[in-house]
Each structure stands twice: as C-alpha cells, then as structure tokens.
Amino acid sequence: MSDASCSNPHDPTPLNFAVPSLRCGGCVATIERRLAALPGIAAVRANLTQRRVAVTPADPGTSPEAILTALDRMGHPASLIEPDALPRDGADDGTAQALLRGIAVAGFGAMNVMLLSVAVWSGAAGETRAVFHVVSALIAVPVVAYAARPFFVSALGALRARRMNMDVPIALAILLALALSLFETARGGDEVFFDAALTLTFFLLIGRYLDHRMRERARGAMAGLQRLAVRAATLVAPDGATRPIAAADIAPGMVLRILPGERVPADLRVVTGGSDVDRALVTGEARPVAVGPGSEVEAGVLNLTGPFDAVALRPVGESFLSRMVQMLAAAEAGRGRYVRVADRMARLYAPLVHLLALATFAGWVAVSGDWERAAFVAISVLIITCPCALALAVPVAHVVAAGRLMSEGVLIRDGTALERLAEADSVVWDKTGTLTSGTPSMAPLPPTPEAARGAAGALAARSAHPAARAIAASLGGDRPVPESVQEVPGYGVEGLVNGRRARLGRSAWVRAIAARPDGPHAGGRAGQAAGPAFAFEGGSVIRFPLRETLRRGAGAAIVDLERAGLPSEILSGDEAAAVHHIADRLGIEVAWSGLTPAEKVAHVQALAEQGRRPLMVGDGLNDTAALAAAHVSASPASACDAGRAAADFVFLGDDLTAVPLAVRVARRTGQIVRQNFALAALYNAIALPVAMAGLVTPLIAAIAMSASSVAVVANSLRLDRADRRRPRRVPRLSGAPA
C-alpha cells in the first residue's frame, strides 16, 4: 500500500507503535493512508495481529511525537515501543526464525519417515523393510543433526554447569533412539525408532518455539536509569569563569552551574539563583518543586525554569542516581532466584526417569541375561518417557494466555511472570501516574469575577508548568492579551492585564501584591491539594484548587482484586494529605506517604519477609527498584522507560481493570498448567509399566507420545475460550467513580 519498497534502499529504522484499538481491516486502511500522507514518512505498515504500526520515517531523526498525535486524532491512542523495551515478536527474531526452520525440517523428516514406518508396521518385510530402514536412517540422521541442535546445546550447557534441566532427558532420548535404530538397521533387526526420534524433535521444537516467543532477551532495567546519568557539567571557578567538566571529575565543594533543561549531575546544594525542578525521579510526583539558595537537589533531577549555581555535596559515584542503580541491581539479582515451574518439574522428573531406565536394564539383565534385549528395553523406556507432553505443558498454556492478554492490551515480559502473578497475594500501588493520571485537573471553581478568570487564563496560557496548563485548559472564555509577561522561576507568572499588574503562582508570592491577604475564595476544600493562586495588584486572592484525576477503572480494579483475595495498599512519595484523599476515594485502608525509593523497596521486601507475595504496580523512576524487588510487577504504558523495562506486565490502555483481568488469566493459566502436568503424569503412569515390561513397539510409542502431546495442547487451548470479557469494550460514562 504505502510500502515504498524500491524507492528507499537505506531505510532508517522503523518506529514501532503499540495501538491497542487496532481491531479491524478498516482501521488498518485508515491508519496506513492517513499516516502515509504525513510529511516525512516513507512507509507505514499496520500489523493487525500484533496491534502495532511500523512507521519508517524518511530520515532517521524524525520524532515520534507527530505520529503519536496523528494517531490520537484518528481515535487510536498509541504508545511508542522502544526498540528493545518490549519482547520482540517471534517472527522478527533470528533465533525464532531458526527454530521455525528447525520445525519445518523436523516436520518434513517426521512425515517421510512416518510414511515409511507405516509401511513397515502394516507388513512390509524382508528386503523391502531393510531398504525402508536404510532410507529412514538417511533422512533421520541429518534431520536430527540439524533440527535437534537446540536441545543438545542446552542439555550440554546444563550438564557442564552440573544442573539438570528438561533438555537432558530430551536430548538423551533423541540420541539413544537414533543410536539404537542405527544399530538395529545395521543388524537387520525388525524394530527401529527413527519415527519416534523425529516426531519427538518436531513436537518439542514447537514447544521450544512457543517458549522462545514468551521470553525476552535478558535485559536489565538499568540501561534506562543510566541514560539519565549526566556525563558533563559546567564548573564555575571562584573567579566567575565557567568551563566544562566531566561528571566523573566532580568533587565535593565544586560549584556547578545548572541551566534550564539540564539534569543535575550530582547531589547539590543551591548557592545562588532559583528555579523549579522536576523531582519525578525521587518522589514520582510530576508537580515541579521550587528551589532556592540552601535547597538540596539530587542527581538526575531535571531543572525546568531558571539557572542556578550549586555546590556539589558528594562525588557522582555516591549520588542518589548511583544508589538507585545499585538498588535496582540488587533487587533484580534477588528475583533471579525464581525457579520456573517447568524446571522444578525437570529436577524431579529427570533423575526419576533415568533411575527407572537403569533399573529396567538391571532387571532385564538379571532375569534374562540378554544384554542386547535389556539395552533395547531400557532405551525404549527412555524414549517413551521423553517428557514431550511435559515440555509442552507450560509453553503452550503460556502462549495461549499471552495471546489472550495481548488482545486485551496487556503485554507480558516473560512466561514466569504468569506463574508469579498467579501466586501474588497482595497489591501495592504507586499513586501518581498509576492510580491517578499524572496530570492534575482543576476542581470546580467557586463563582469568580469574569475579569479575574480571563486574566488568570491568559497568564496560565503563557506557562508550561503543569498546574498552569490545567488552569488554562479549564478556564475558557475571552482572554485579554497580557503585556510584559514574565515567568519568575519557582514562583509563577506575572504580567500586565488591561494595564493592571497581576500574578498567578505560589500563594505567598501572589498575596504580596494583593490588597487583602485572603479573599472570600481563599482555601481549598479539605483533601484537595492546595493549588496556585491569582490576584490583581490591590485585588483579592483567588485560589485555584487542583486535584488529581483517578485513572479509569481504578475503583473497579481495587474492588475486583480485593474480591480475588488481593488486598491493596498505597506506597507513595507524595505528601500525606494527597495520598489519604486518594486512598479514601478508593476505599484503600493502608496508605503510606512520603516514601523515598529506598523505603519503597524496603517496604516491598518487608512484605516478602512476612511471607507475602506482593504485586507492585507503579510507573515512576522512583518505583523502578520496588518493581524489580516485588514478587511480580506491572506498569502502565505511560511509565518511564526504566519502569516499563523493570515491570513484568505492561498494560497499554488507560484502564486499570487490566490488572485484575491479568490476575484472573494468570490464575487460570496456573490451573491449566497443573492439569497439563496431571495429564502428562497419567500418561507416564500407563506407559512406563508397559515399557518396562518390554512390550513397547515403535507403533505403540508413536501413538502414545502423539496422543499425550495432543491432549496437553487441546487442554491449553481451553484457556482462550473460558472467561472471555465482553467482545468489545463498552466505553464508561464517567471518567472515574468518585
């Protein structure tokens, strides 16, 4: 369609967007047509299966903002997928492609050998059978050598590390089946297992491919944090001259100049100047904080409005940001100890099976004294107990669940996340950006003079401060044109409106020009964050009460989770009043306020020590370490890079009901996996005695193994049908339950 395949040989990397609302062919056509019409776009390709749009810009520097806005205007809110922030889809991945090729080759071999085997089983004898065995061997050996490599490599790796995994019995069974069959072929024997070796490889590769699609390359969240680290700074010499300095060379006592738009390189104390800084990294609160002489600012904090000079308190290596990185590394290392359910099974299963095979061999030698016969039976035990169904039990269920969740707008970082989510027994929420949408909105304003409304709106429109933006957005109507507007960092905006001096900003600063200290509209209602104020010179002070907006579905999500046995609590860096206000609105009893990132981690770890398994939902950089420390974690797509990378689940929509949905699906998946294990155990309970008695023929092996695998797959597919939410989401009437 808009695929400029020939025109542009050196494509810049395409930008990928997740578009959860992409649901039909019509949307595909609209999005591709309209985006291709934007300037600077070389190619657009929408992917309906993955609900993604890949946009190839004409030149590499194109910013994704314009595309996001355009998508939003079409009614498709989208979010940018960082090239390595989310699991890459299988088809785009070299390993996945190699596995697919392996599946194709194994399938080819299995079908052809099966064709020959069926002929043998139905009575081919003598020379014909010998020829068929040789042809089978000629097919099987190269196919196994090509397609079963992943198992051999993994098994070898596990043995070298003196561990046991599912691949050890698998590789052993495939190799022994092949070796035994080659021996029988050479001997002119009548039973060969080439077909078993190949169908095993085929089925197991399918399981491996599905499993691979669920896993992401191991990738820490630390990359995102370290990108915030500042590499250079501006040093102010005692004589007032400035020169650049590498961040690593900053020593305590040096005076640095921080300009607007720069990040603070180390922990500093302000000496001269003043500004608003974005401390979202530390507290998670988007509201800027004013700093002046004497204030301390942490490394990673973003300077917004004015320049200031500040003295370094600590070397960069001991800064706040460095401590965050260390905390995150510690938290991630702690989680690495989680053992996947499948591996737990393998540790039990593999030694058991190998011991049984050994016992069979010993038993047959003791009873019959026939070494060859004993080896044949022992190997057939290993072949028939090859954990085919066991290896499929987990990945198939996980893939079906992941597909389910993806269609509901929830992405999973890896398969163990589902296992861990099913075990979660409490929820810990961050407040700002998670329970609430990060931007404030204005509470209904008491009756206010028209002139003041217009003037305040006009001043607010001149500032980029989030509070000012909320005010400008809610105050419509006629706006006078203010003159000599000036933004005073840390205080607010000042200007001449219709010849009168007016101020909008911090209440103390505004009150300084007002006639009466507090007008009739002073003060906000209890529980509302004290908002900015406005006054004309000599006029009365008007307060603009700001409040946070709850995220859609927050109330319903918390009730649902409570009902599912997961009580909620809030861990917030915000001040107590704001936190308790939100907690009251949502009916959450336990709410902690004013926590530093380290305290959040400590809190999550304390829960774990009490034997709890908390699900942490958060979005800010200050939550990142807590996300990694929690038993399982989720974050909204609007979260910072590091937060999304640390989270196990990322939900794309605005709606928090995605969280209880994910919990339900995870628990259901856990059930299905247990049923699958039960099916596999049942199969083994029947097949093992038969094999140990030496009654297994290649035909029985083929039927038994295929049947058990098919049973497990069919059982997993039930996940997709049960408990499906209404097919199309019904838009809710109001934003949030009050």
Added chain:
Amino acid sequence: MTILVLLVPVTLAMGAVGLGAFFWSLRARQYDDLAGDAERILHDDADRPLRPRTETER
C-alpha cells in the same frame, strides 16, 4: 516392488519442494500478520507484497 525405487525419491522430492516453499514464504514475511493479510484483500487500493527480509533489518 521395483516401483518403490521411483516412488520413494518422488515422495522425498515433493516434501523437499514443500519445505523450500515454506522457507521462501518465511523469508517473504508472510507469517508476520495473518489477521491483517486476511483483511487486506478487501482493500481497494493496490497492495504490493512486502520486500523479503534483509540482513540489515531485524
């Protein structure tokens, strides 16, 4: 039974052709968006096949 000398290689050759076709379609990105491709046939504007995957982009 001498016919088998012909039939077995023919079977294998047919399987190999199928295998080759699968490899080709995999490289031509025909499995990237199965749901989308089913809808695309209904679009009015002409659609061209995607370019096969190159080594540089992944």
